[in-house]
Amino acid sequence: MASHNPTQSDEATGAQVVTRFAPSPTGFLHIGGARTALFNWLFARHHGGKFLLRIEDTDRARSTDAAIDAIIDGMQWLSLDWDGDTVYQFSRADRHAAVAQELLEKGEAYRCYLTQDELAAMRTEAQEKRLPFRVRSPWRDRTDGDLSVPHVIRLKAPQDGEVTISDKVQGDVTVQNAELDDFILLRSDGTPTYMLSVVVDDNDMGITHVIRGDDHLNNAFRQLALIRAMGWREPTYAHVPLIHGADGAKLSKRHGALGVDAYRDELGFLPEAVNNYLLRLGWGHGDAEIISRDEAIAWFGIDNVGRSPSRFDFKKLENLNGHYIRESENSYLADIAKPRVEKLVGRALSDADLALLTAAMESLKPRAKTMIEVADSALFLFETAPLNFEEKAAQQLRDAPDGILAAVTAKLRAIDGWSAEDIEHAVRSTSEEAGLGLGKLAQPLRAALTGRSVSPGIFDVLALLGRDNSLARLDAAHNYPAGT
Numbered sequence: 013m014a015s016h017n018p019t020q021s022d023e024a025t026g027a028q029v030v031t032r033f034a035p036s037p038t039g040f041l042h043i044g045g046a047r048t049a050l051f052n053w054l055f056a057r058h059h060g061g062k063f064l065l066r067i068e069d070t071d072r073a074r075s076t077d078a079a080i081d082a083i084i085d086g087m088q089w090l091s092l093d094w095d096g097d098t099v100y101q102f103s104r105a106d107r108h109a110a111v112a113q114e115l116l117e118k119g120e121a122y123r124c125y126l127t128q129d130e131l132a133a134m135r136t137e138a139q140e141k142r143l144p145f146r147v148r149s150p151w152r153d154r155t156d157g158d159l160s161v162p163h164v165i166r167l168k169a170p171q172d173g174e175v176t177i178s179d180k181v182q183g184d185v186t187v188q189n190a191e192l193d194d195f196i197l198l199r200s201d202g203t204p205t206y207m208l209s210v211v212v213d214d215n216d217m218g219i220t221h222v223i224r225g226d227d228h229l230n231n232a233f234r235q236l237a238l239i240r241a242m243g244w245r246e247p248t249y250a251h252v253p254l255i256h257g258a259d260g261a262k263l264s265k266r267h268g269a270l271g272v273d274a275y276r277d278e279l280g281f282l283p284e285a286v287n288n289y290l291l292r293l294g295w296g297h298g299d300a301e302i303i304s305r306d307e308a309i310a311w312f313g314i315d316n317v318g319r320s321p322s323r324f325d326f327k328k329l330e331n332l333n334g335h336y337i338r339e340s341e342n343s344y345l346a347d348i349a350k351p352r353v354e355k356l357v358g359r360a361l362s363d364a365d366l367a368l369l370t371a372a373m374e375s376l377k378p379r380a381k382t383m384i385e386v387a388d389s390a391l392f393l394f395e396t397a398p399l400n401f402e403e404k405a406a407q408q409l410r411d412a413p414d415g416i417l418a419a420v421t422a423k424l425r426a427i428d429g430w431s432a433e434d435i436e437h438a439v440r441s442t443s444e445e446a447g448l449g450l451g452k453l454a455q456p457l458r459a460a461l462t463g464r465s466v467s468p469g470i471f472d473v474l475a476l477l478g479r480d481n482s483l484a485r486l487d488a489a490h491n492y493p494a495g496t
């Protein structure tokens with residue numbers, strides 16, 4: 013075995029930190045992957061280092077361009093920018109194969125001519141003896157194979173002793189070398205295996221810290237054997253526990269194992285909320301729950317990543333989202349809500365509509381937990397009279413005290429401008445003159461103006477709709493046939 017230095021952290025050596033996110037583009041950027049990307053990004057930014065993106069597209073049958081686009085789109089949405097060009101693993105296959113050759117030449121790898129039948133027989137024998145199956149190839153110490161016969165190249169992995177990884181999250185983890193086998197580096201068709209490609213790329217990209225899901229911990233021992241065989245610098249490993257569902261089971265679709273695009277488009281989350289939530293999922297800084305990006309960069313470290321799996325909690329994410337919605341600029345929220353509003357009202361919004369949507373955010377954002385709610389609650393602004401009344405609103409119209417809507421309409425029509433003061437006065441004086449509490453008038457008035465039983469405050473609704481639109485809706489609602 014090649015000599016090696018014990019794993020060291022770069023905090024100690026002072027070398028520049030280089031991390032990477034290495035997704036396989038076989039599906040969307042799921043929430044666990046996004047957290048891995050975030051942790052790597054934060055670690056690099058905290059140390060003033062580099063964060064690189066490598067697309068592991070060597071599985072040609074399962075990798076798709078759509079998945080690559082989804083990954084890049086998701087990272088951009090979360091503002092996880094990476095340094096330098098994106099590395100595409102498949103394009104480096106020649107380099108990976110060259111390293112396998114180098115290992116052959118160094119005597120650290122060998123050509124193995126075991127056939128499928130021989131391997132199957134070994135597997136059966138292991139099963140019969142109730143032993144774990146490990147490939148022990150007779151070709152490990154032979155060099156007399158016929159090059160023209162199909163064969164693979166295997167690593168000559170250490171067989172005795174043990175190997176310990178000082179993982180930054182898991183602590184020291186030791187495995188007996190006898191448990192590892194001589195895994196394949198190059199397949200018989202000459203293509204490199206995943207295990208080889210990852211190690212070569214991490215080395216060539218100068219990766220100092222490998223931060224990833226703990227489902228890769230087992231791979232790390234094999235990868236380390238390869239790194240040592242090449243005499244390369246060992247990265248610091250940090251294997252982060254996977255995210256579990258609220259019930260403790262492995263994260264499934266039902267729990268929220270969706271693409272980040274679904275968190276944006278279907279569930280209406282803001283990237284600030286998703287980032288904050290993912291950061292807290294498995295990492296903590298005292299009691300801090302709301303953490304800005306600058307704080308996250310200043311505070312992030314692997315030391316505070318927990319060892320037990322974190323549970324995904326939609327309620328918490330929603331509460332954070334509500335917070336970020338309330339904190340956001342109105343124009344930012346309006347831009348996000350716009351496509352959904354356009355889709356649901358069935359037309360493009362004009363500049364004036366967008367200005368209205370922006371103004372409405374002030375009254376809409378205190379009530380909403382998601383951007384879906386924000387957009388849906390803004391729809392009434394863009395509908396045309398006669399409105400489609402929700403059942404409850406229709407009932408409120410039917411229950412309105414006689415003549416009250418006609419009275420308030422007359423008062424509103426009589427005001428000169430459309431100032432907040434005049435609007436409020438017209439509504440309040442109508443209810444006082446009728447001897448009714450404001451609520452008795454506000455409910456049917458809201459129903460008449462919005463078609464809904466829930467909306468922002470009634471004075472805000474009148475102000476946002478403007479004079480003509482408000483009066484048109486009220487006139488249409490007077491004629492609302494009783495009993496419909």
Ligand code: GLU
Binds near residue numbers: 034068224
């Ligand atoms: N491509 C692997 C994955 O998507 C990650 C490999 C790694 O981080 O080393 O699970």
